[in-house]
Amino acid sequence: MSHQTALGIPQLDRLINSIPGGSTVALVNDPGVEAEPFLYQSAYQHLHQGRTIIYGVFNRAPSAVLRGLKEYGFDIEPYKSRLHFLDAFSPLMGASENARYTFRTPNDLGRFGALLAQIHKDHPDALLILDSLSTLIDNSSLAAALQSVADAHASMKRFSMALALFTRWPYGDDFTRLLETFDCVISLRGVEDRVLLNQYFVVDRAVWSRAIDHRPVLYKAIKPGGVFVYIPKVVVTGPYHAGKSTFVQTLSDTAVSVNRLGTTVALDHGHLTIDGLTADIFGTPGQERFDPLLKTIAGQALGVIVVVDSTRPDTLARAKEMMELTGKQALPMIVAANKQDLPGALKPAEVAKRLGVPDHIRVVGCTGQDKESARMVLRELLNQIMTKVVD
Ligand SMILES: Nc1nc2c(ncn2[C@@H]2O[C@H](COP(=O)(O)OP(=O)(O)OP(=O)(O)O)[C@@H](O)[C@H]2O)c(=O)[nH]1
Numbered sequence: 249m250s251h252q253t254a255l256g257i258p259q260l261d262r263l264i265n266s267i268p269g270g271s272t273v274a275l276v277n278d279p280g281v282e283a284e285p286f287l288y289q290s291a292y293q294h295l296h297q298g299r300t301i302i303y304g305v306f307n308r309a310p311s312a313v314l315r316g317l318k319e320y321g322f323d324i325e326p327y328k329s330r331l332h333f334l335d336a337f338s339p340l341m342g343a344s345e346n347a348r349y350t351f352r353t354p355n356d357l358g359r360f361g362a363l364l365a366q367i368h369k370d371h372p373d374a375l376l377i378l379d380s381l382s383t384l385i386d387n388s389s390l391a392a393a394l395q396s397v398a399d400a401h402a403s404m405k406r407f408s409m410a411l412a413l414f415t416r417w418p419y420g421d422d423f424t425r426l427l428e429t430f431d432c433v434i435s436l437r438g439v440e441d442r443v444l445l446n447q448y449f450v451v452d453r454a455v456w457s458r459a460i461d462h463r464p465v466l467y468k469a470i471k472p473g474g475v476f477v478y479i480p481k482v483v484v485t486g487p488y489h490a491g492k493s494t495f496v497q498t499l500s501d502t503a504v505s506v507n508r509l510g511t512t513v514a515l516d517h518g519h520l521t522i523d524g525l526t527a528d529i530f531g532t533p534g535q536e537r538f539d540p541l542l543k544t545i546a547g548q549a550l551g552v553i554v555v556v557d558s559t560r561p562d563t564l565a566r567a568k569e570m571m572e573l574t575g576k577q578a579l580p581m582i583v584a585a586n587k588q589d590l591p592g593a594l595k596p597a598e599v600a601k602r603l604g605v606p607d608h609i610r611v612v613g614c615t616g617q618d619k620e621s622a623r624m625v626l627r628e629l630l631n632q633i634m635t636k637v638v639d
């Protein structure tokens with residue numbers, strides 16, 4: 249109970265710092281926004297670190313949780329002996345899955361706290377996950393359920409950490425007050441953008457840290473993989489033949505380029521995951537006739553990579569023009585001095601000098617066909633984007 253701990257979701261942990269032992273964390277999702285991947289990832293990370301998990305499940309059977317873990321790629325097989333279920337679903341269905349602990353709503357509401365205290369006695373070092381307490385509320389009277397959870401809060405605090413999921417239904421002021429008793433509240437929200445649901449998390453409150461960043465962070469839950477911070481769009485631009493398509497292809501887990509006679513005539517599109525981040529990456533054509541497109545696409549970007557051919561100083565004026573065309577000098581931007589493998593390639597510092605870029609725009613050397621090299625460039629840019637989004 250004294251251990252510091254973490255949620256096991258790196259970008260979220262970065263926002264809330266480490267969690268003091270005995271903290272209660274409420275994860276509150278908007279209806280329709282998937283929260284389970286957060287719980288799965290947290291459960292898995294702790295099991296992987298040798299901890300014990302008590303997984304309370306209220307709206308589906310424990311076997312469904314095991315399936316969910318598997319779908320997200322969290323292989324808990326080696327740690328099964330340290331994962332114990334509190335099954336509050338099967339007893340209601342008149343079924344049994346032989347879970348270690350069972351709970352029946354509404355009959356057992358009055359003994360919720362006592363049950364958690366008993367479980368804690370059996371597993372003093374465990375972390376507690378409750379998925380989800382909204383189901384508990386929905387299966388009984390609102391007032392009785394809220395009272396039961398409020399009474400059980402002291403028992404939750406005995407665990408190294410208690411992570412409880414709620415869905416943000418209009419439960420009223422009593423629910424809002426209940427949330428206030430939790431040490432930390434994290435919201436999972438969704439914004440509809442035509443057909444696409446963008447999901448983001450935001451830390452509303454954490455008692456152990458005064459300097460919490462309340463800015464929303466976009467994420468995607470990926471099967472397999474779990475929760476990734478999502479950087480919607482990175483644009484790769486630069487002069488004709490500089491190596492943009494090659495760069496996008498090298499970087500991406502999946503990518504499509506449409507080339508005709510060796511030049512790109514549509515947007516290169518790739519998708520990739522790197523260091524807990526996921527990004528869509530778009531390469532523009534280099535020819536001038538596509539310049540109007542460049543302006544539009546850069547308008548929706550979060551960052552720009554300008555690829556230049558380091559063996560072709562004569563194309564640097566065009567590169568400069570394209571940087572201006574993006575019309576977004578305020579956007580995080582980085583220059584990849586490409587084709588460093590070729591003889592006569594200008595060094596990045598020389599490219600920077602000839603481009604005459606302002607100091608805050610970094611110029612880094614790169615070889616477009618080399619994965620590590622391309623990833624270095626992207627990492628630089630993503631760091632810039634993340635410090636803008638997170639800090
Ligand atoms: N030696 C070397 N060749 C490279 C490198 N990057 C790209 N190339 C080559 O440069 C040529 C042009 O590369 P592309 O990726 O098609 O360039 P692009 O910028 O997409 O070109 P456009 O779409 O026509 O503007 C290809 O022959 C690539 O194989 C590099 O780092 N080193």
Ligand SMILES: [Mg+2]
Pocket residue numbers: 492493494511512531532533534
């Ligand atoms: Mg191309």
